[in-house]
Amino acid sequence: MRQFSARLFSFHANLLLLAVVMAIPHPACAVRNLKIGDSLPSFFLPRADGEGGMYNSEELAGQPAVIVFCRPYHQLSLDALKDLEAVASQVGLTKFRLLAVDTKLSTAQEIQATFADEKFHFPILLDPQRTLYEEVGLIVSPTTLLFDAKGGLRFVIASHPHQFRQEVQAQLRFLLGEIDEQTMNEQVHPAVHKIEADMTAAWHLYNLGKKLQNEGKTEQAMSTFEKAVSRYPSLVEGHCSLGFLKFSAGDLDSAAEHFDAALKQNPTFPSAQLGSAIVLARTGEDRKAEQMLLPLVGQPALDGRVRYELGRIYIARGEREKALKFFQDALASIFPEPESVQTPPLTQQ
Amino acid sequence: MHEHVESVITQHQVIKEKGCITCHDPHASDFNHQLKQDTLNLCLECHESIGEIVKNALVSHGAVAEDNKCANCHSPHGSDMPDMLLDEEMTLCLDCHDKPMDTPRGRIIDMKTWIENNPERHGPIREGNCTLCHQPHGSDHFRILAYEFPHKFYSPFSVEAYALCFQCHEDTLVLDEQTTALTDFRNGQKNLHYVHVNQKRGRTCRACHEIHAGTKPKRMKDFVPFGIWNYPIGFEIAPNGGKCAPGCHVPRAYDRTQAVIQQ
Numbered sequence: 088m089r090q091f092s093a094r095l096f097s098f099h100a101n102l103l104l105l106a107v108v109m110a111i112p113h114p115a116c117a118v119r120n121l122k123i124g125d126s127l128p129s130f131f132l133p134r135a136d137g138e139g140g141m142y143n144s145e146e147l148a149g150q151p152a153v154i155v156f157c158r159p160y161h162q163l164s165l166d167a168l169k170d171l172e173a174v175a176s177q178v179g180l181t182k183f184r185l186l187a188v189d190t191k192l193s194t195a196q197e198i199q200a201t202f203a204d205e206k207f208h209f210p211i212l213l214d215p216q217r218t219l220y221e222e223v224g225l226i227v228s229p230t231t232l233l234f235d236a237k238g239g240l241r242f243v244i245a246s247h248p249h250q251f252r253q254e255v256q257a258q259l260r261f262l263l264g265e266i267d268e269q270t271m272n273e274q275v276h277p278a279v280h281k282i283e284a285d286m287t288a289a290w291h292l293y294n295l296g297k298k299l300q301n302e303g304k305t306e307q308a309m310s311t312f313e314k315a316v317s318r319y320p321s322l323v324e325g326h327c328s329l330g331f332l333k334f335s336a337g338d339l340d341s342a343a344e345h346f347d348a349a350l351k352q353n354p355t356f357p358s359a360q361l362g363s364a365i366v367l368a369r370t371g372e373d374r375k376a377e378q379m380l381l382p383l384v385g386q387p388a389l390d391g392r393v394r395y396e397l398g399r400i401y402i403a404r405g406e407r408e409k410a411l412k413f414f415q416d417a418l419a420s421i422f423p424e425p426e427s428v429q430t431p432p433l434t435q436q
Numbered sequence: 437m438h439e440h441v442e443s444v445i446t447q448h449q450v451i452k453e454k455g456c457i458t459c460h461d462p463h464a465s466d467f468n469h470q471l472k473q474d475t476l477n478l479c480l481e482c483h484e485s486i487g488e489i490v491k492n493a494l495v496s497h498g499a500v501a502e503d504n505k506c507a508n509c510h511s512p513h514g515s516d517m518p519d520m521l522l523d524e525e526m527t528l529c530l531d532c533h534d535k536p537m538d539t540p541r542g543r544i545i546d547m548k549t550w551i552e553n554n555p556e557r558h559g560p561i562r563e564g565n566c567t568l569c570h571q572p573h574g575s576d577h578f579r580i581l582a583y584e585f586p587h588k589f590y591s592p593f594s595v596e597a598y599a600l601c602f603q604c605h606e607d608t609l610v611l612d613e614q615t616t617a618l619t620d621f622r623n624g625q626k627n628l629h630y631v632h633v634n635q636k637r638g639r640t641c642r643a644c645h646e647i648h649a650g651t652k653p654k655r656m657k658d659f660v661p662f663g664i665w666n667y668p669i670g671f672e673i674a675p676n677g678g679k680c681a682p683g684c685h686v687p688r689a690y691d692r693t694q695a696v697i698q699q
Contacts, residue, residue: 117559119620163603190606221617227559227604246604248563249518
């Protein structure tokens with residue numbers, strides 16, 4: 088159980104790590120000159136969106152800010168701007184600052200022509216000397232930077248990935264204090280966390296199945312294990328338990344299927360290897376079974392059964408001495424004696 | 437099934453709007469799962485624009501034509517993934533691309549192992565966004581790339597020839613002879629991407645960079661295959677620049693703050 092809990096914890100940790108890695112692009116790669124925690128370089132840039140005048144970076148102070156570097160006549164940039172407009176509408180544009188900065192040395196006329204058909208309610212700035220571009224160290228357009236209310240860089244999104252809108256919205260709401268980090272991650276990658284919920288439910292079912300099995304309620308246990316693997320097909324332990332129950336019920340084909348399913352998920356899972364070898368041995372493929380069993384000798388919790396199965400194989404081949412040795416070692420493994428007690432060998436005359 | 441369709445994040449709308457018998461024959465059928473037609477033809481009846489891509493593509497994707505066809509990647513009833521994918525995009529792609537594959541146009545490497553072993557990853561890889569560069573239904577470009585990209589070592593430069601890269605990267609990265617903003621690969625203000633790429637016999641991106649993932653900064657390659665030889669690149673990064681000792685030219689250094697005078 089401890090081993091399963093450790094695996095479960097490790098899997099959860101890996102899943103969370105995956106969600107975190109995918110949700111937060113590595114800042115040193117997504118832009119060249121800023122890293123997480125850095126402040127936005129100050130700037131004073133002309134507006135290109137018809138309002139005229141200049142925009143001072145000091146206007147960003149005191150609230151979270153989203154700055155997207157983009158270019159005109161560029162589909163990915165346009166998609167990003169539309170998504171940001173939608174996010175602003177959902178979250179409320181009074182709660183944060185949003186602005187776009189041109190990366191293409193465009194003129195105000197070009198910007199206005201490009202976005203003539205769009206209704207963007209945020210400033211679009213020009214960067215005529217590419218000074219901000221250089222200070223940030225942009226690599227691609229669009230690049231979206233999210234800053235907290237103190238002006239520290241918190242998130243960077245390069246280009247326009249599929250999950251752009253939900254990512255920006257979740258990260259912004261996190262910066263606004265409306266949601267916590269876990270909720271943010273769940274919103275950025277809902278499927279990752281839904282899969283996690285399925286896995287948790289499957290583990291509950293598996294544990295129940297083991298309890299029923301220990302109580303001798305074999306049919307109920309089998310049904311519960313089947314629900315577990317149906318809920319989460321990657322549950323290796325569930326497949327193994329089903330495999331052994333099916334084997335006990337005489338259904339070798341079904342047993343083999345479950346052991347194969349387990350091995351597909353984890354080719355080195357000892358229980359699955361043992362189960363698969365047992366089925367192979369019963370179906371006449373003793374050489375293959377032997378090859379699978381020999382590396383498992385000494386495997387904790389399985390050693391007795393492994394040695395017993397090898398003993399059966401050698402007996403069938405007529406290798407009596409070898410078989411008896413394995414049977415004796417199997418018994419010793421299952422019923423260990425204190426070291427001070429001598430166990431007579433089975434082969435003694 | 438009803439419970440599954442109700443519970444997923446992305447539902448196949450045709451089920452709710454038109455019902456199961458849109459796709460399934462409730463009595464009997466010649467096709468798996470009692471579908472009314474072969475999977476691909478059935479899906480493309482509605483998804484016409486995808487059908488155009490699949491039918492007209494010069495380079496096809498095996499996943500579309502083989503085995504379960506559309507259902508190799510998409511869940512037809514609904515799923516928790518965008519576009520009703522069976523899994524997260526890159527996980528799905530690497531489910532198949534976890535072994536070398538021989539194709540009529542050459543070998544595709546075991547991409548899963550490659551990415552696992554190479555921690556310096558290209559942006560789309562970090563985002564798990566394979567379809568930013570590849571068109572999974574088929575395309576007119578090698579390796580089912582979504583846009584034009586030179587597949588040879590040398591290529592005369594044009595913005596159109598590098599349309600794939602310039603989806604995201606600024607074309608001025610290669611167009612501008614002098615820069616301080618566009619790239620760190622410069623000797624003073626002299627843009628070394630311009631020097632290498634913007635030529636009649638320009639070196640393509642792949643001459644020096646790993647496209648998907650590498651071990652070195654900037655995903656610089658260790659060596660570049662050139663005919664039957666492998667030329668070492670010998671790239672070393674420095675605080676304000678770097679140097680290369682490739683098989684292409686004598687060792688040369690560059691420095692952004694104090695241009696190195698080449699001998």
